[in-house]
Amino acid sequence: MEQAENNRTVTASDTASDTRASLRQGILDEIRGLKRFSNRGLFALSLFLFVSTLASRNFPLLPRPDKIVASLGPPPTAQIISLVLILYTFSAIILSLCRMMAGMRHKSSFCHVGYLSVFYFFYYLADGLGDNYWAVFGAGFTILLMESYRIWTFCNDTINKKNEQLAYLERTGRLPAEDSTSEY
Amino acid sequence: MFDRIAGRALVPVGIVVTGFLIVCFVLLYSAIKTVVIKDSVGHANNLAGIILKSTRYAMLKSDRELNSAIVQNISQQKGVEHVRIFSKTGVVAFSSDAGEINRQVDKKAEGCILCHAKNQPITTLGNMEKARSFKNSLGEDVLAITTPIYNEPECSDAACHVHPASQKVLGTLDIGLSQEATISSLSSIRGEMVLFSLLTLILTTAGVIALLKMIVLQPMRKLQEYTERSESDSNLEHPHNLPYELDKIARSYYFIRNKLAEAEHQSVKTGTNLQ
Numbered sequence: 001m002e003q004a005e006n007n008r009t010v011t012a013s014d015t016a017s018d019t020r021a022s023l024r025q026g027i028l029d030e031i032r033g034l035k036r037f038s039n040r041g042l043f044a045l046s047l048f049l050f051v052s053t054l055a056s057r058n059f060p061l062l063p064r065p066d067k068i069v070a071s072l073g074p075p076p077t078a079q080i081i082s083l084v085l086i087l088y089t090f091s092a093i094i095l096s097l098c099r100m101m102a103g104m105r106h107k108s109s110f111c112h113v114g115y116l117s118v119f120y121f122f123y124y125l126a127d128g129l130g131d132n133y134w135a136v137f138g139a140g141f142t143i144l145l146m147e148s149y150r151i152w153t154f155c156n157d158t159i160n161k162k163n164e165q166l167a168y169l170e171r172t173g174r175l176p177a178e179d180s181t182s183e184y
Numbered sequence: 185m186f187d188r189i190a191g192r193a194l195v196p197v198g199i200v201v202t203g204f205l206i207v208c209f210v211l212l213y214s215a216i217k218t219v220v221i222k223d224s225v226g227h228a229n230n231l232a233g234i235i236l237k238s239t240r241y242a243m244l245k246s247d248r249e250l251n252s253a254i255v256q257n258i259s260q261q262k263g264v265e266h267v268r269i270f271s272k273t274g275v276v277a278f279s280s281d282a283g284e285i286n287r288q289v290d291k292k293a294e295g296c297i298l299c300h301a302k303n304q305p306i307t308t309l310g311n312m313e314k315a316r317s318f319k320n321s322l323g324e325d326v327l328a329i330t331t332p333i334y335n336e337p338e339c340s341d342a343a344c345h346v347h348p349a350s351q352k353v354l355g356t357l358d359i360g361l362s363q364e365a366t367i368s369s370l371s372s373i374r375g376e377m378v379l380f381s382l383l384t385l386i387l388t389t390a391g392v393i394a395l396l397k398m399i400v401l402q403p404m405r406k407l408q409e410y411t412e413r414s415e416s417d418s419n420l421e422h423p424h425n426l427p428y429e430l431d432k433i434a435r436s437y438y439f440i441r442n443k444l445a446e447a448e449h450q451s452v453k454t455g456t457n458l459q
Binding site for chain 1 (some may be wrong): 192195196199200202203204206207208210211214215217218
């Protein structure tokens with residue numbers, strides 16, 4: 001009887017220890033994931049710089065604009081592209097600021113590189129890349145820098161929170177009540 | 185820097201304002217440049233039209249001397265780089281530079297290729313298509329307009345030198361204008377825009393810093409000093425004139441501090457009574 005009671009105590013203690021270990025591992029995995037995620041903005045910025053380098057050399061790998069225009073039809077004028085670029089930059093910055101205020105986890109950086117490449121491409125077709133290159137570069141650099149900053153601060157804050165959870169777990173063997181589920 | 189309120193608030197504001205200002209500056213300058221260049225091309229086209237009207241009578245009369253005088257006089261005007269009139273075969277008939285007269289021009293040369301790219305040359309061009317820009321031997325920017333001289337009933341019916349009515353273009357006029365004034369205007373516009381952008385940037389950043397300091401940082405410092413000083417002086421009054429949120433924190437802290445002091449006092453009293 002006493003032996004069975006001892007066995008039950010040992011089993012309960014093992015289960016608690018397993019739960020703590022799995023919770024600990026879960027938090028450590030999340031911290032590792034967040035550290036990886038925090039570099040996402042910088043990777044997007046690097047990709048954008050690469051595309052910008054190609055654009056500054058007038059896209060040496062693409063066919064000449066007149067050939068593309070002959071097959072696809074005329075592009076919008078440089079003025080219309082500039083107007084859309086202004087609208088896009090404004091909305092992208094506002095969106096990024098809203099996400100920053102809301103503390104949202106959002107992986108939007110790489111799609112911005114796509115949009116900006118399209119702007120470079122349209123200016124290339126409309127023969128306005130020389131005059132408007134720095135506008136697209138400035139817009140891209142601003143948006144991606146903001147996104148990098150947003151992602152980086154979000155990850156830093158969440159990592160700090162996770163470290164606090166880890167310390168609480170080590171102390172008490174359970175997660176703090178309000179943070180027992182992931183918030184993002 | 186990034187763990188302080190000032191750093192966290194100012195970095196995004198700095199990035200957003202600077203970046204958006206640069207984008208707007210480049211696009212606005214590009215739009216202004218397009219308008220100014222279109223305007224100078226329009227003026228150059230008008231000037232080419234004036235030259236054609238001026239030489240029309242002399243051409244009808246086939247007066248080479250009068251034509252040469254008109255071309256020479258116009259080329260002496262400030263800002264006019266060159267004036268040439270080509271015959272249908274591409275030979276320079278009249279020119280501001282006497283050395284060019286009777287010289288054959290290659291149809292593949294810049295300014296000619298646009299119309300002569302195909303076997304059948306193009307006879308009508310838009311204003312912007314007639315224009316080309318290049319640097320002359322002195323390294324100055326030149327805007328040149330090549331405009332066709334069309335056959336008119338008076339030309340084909342003239343008794344002196346009849347052109348067949350089927351010939352649509354009799355020759356071309358090529359006029360080069362110095363771009364110095366345009367480039368100088370653009371440079372002045374660019375300088376003013378850079379100055380205004382910098383002033384806007386400084387004003388925005390200074391405004392944000394001033395407001396942030398006045399509304400957030402100074403009250404925060406007051407609150408911080410209060411919490412630090414109250415550790416050694418439990419009777420310290422909480423600071424007044426704080427913004428609503430910080431005032432609530434200060435009052436809560438004051439309340440907790442008093443409760444703690446009371447509890448400490450109570451426990452000391454109980455300990456003394458027990459002894």
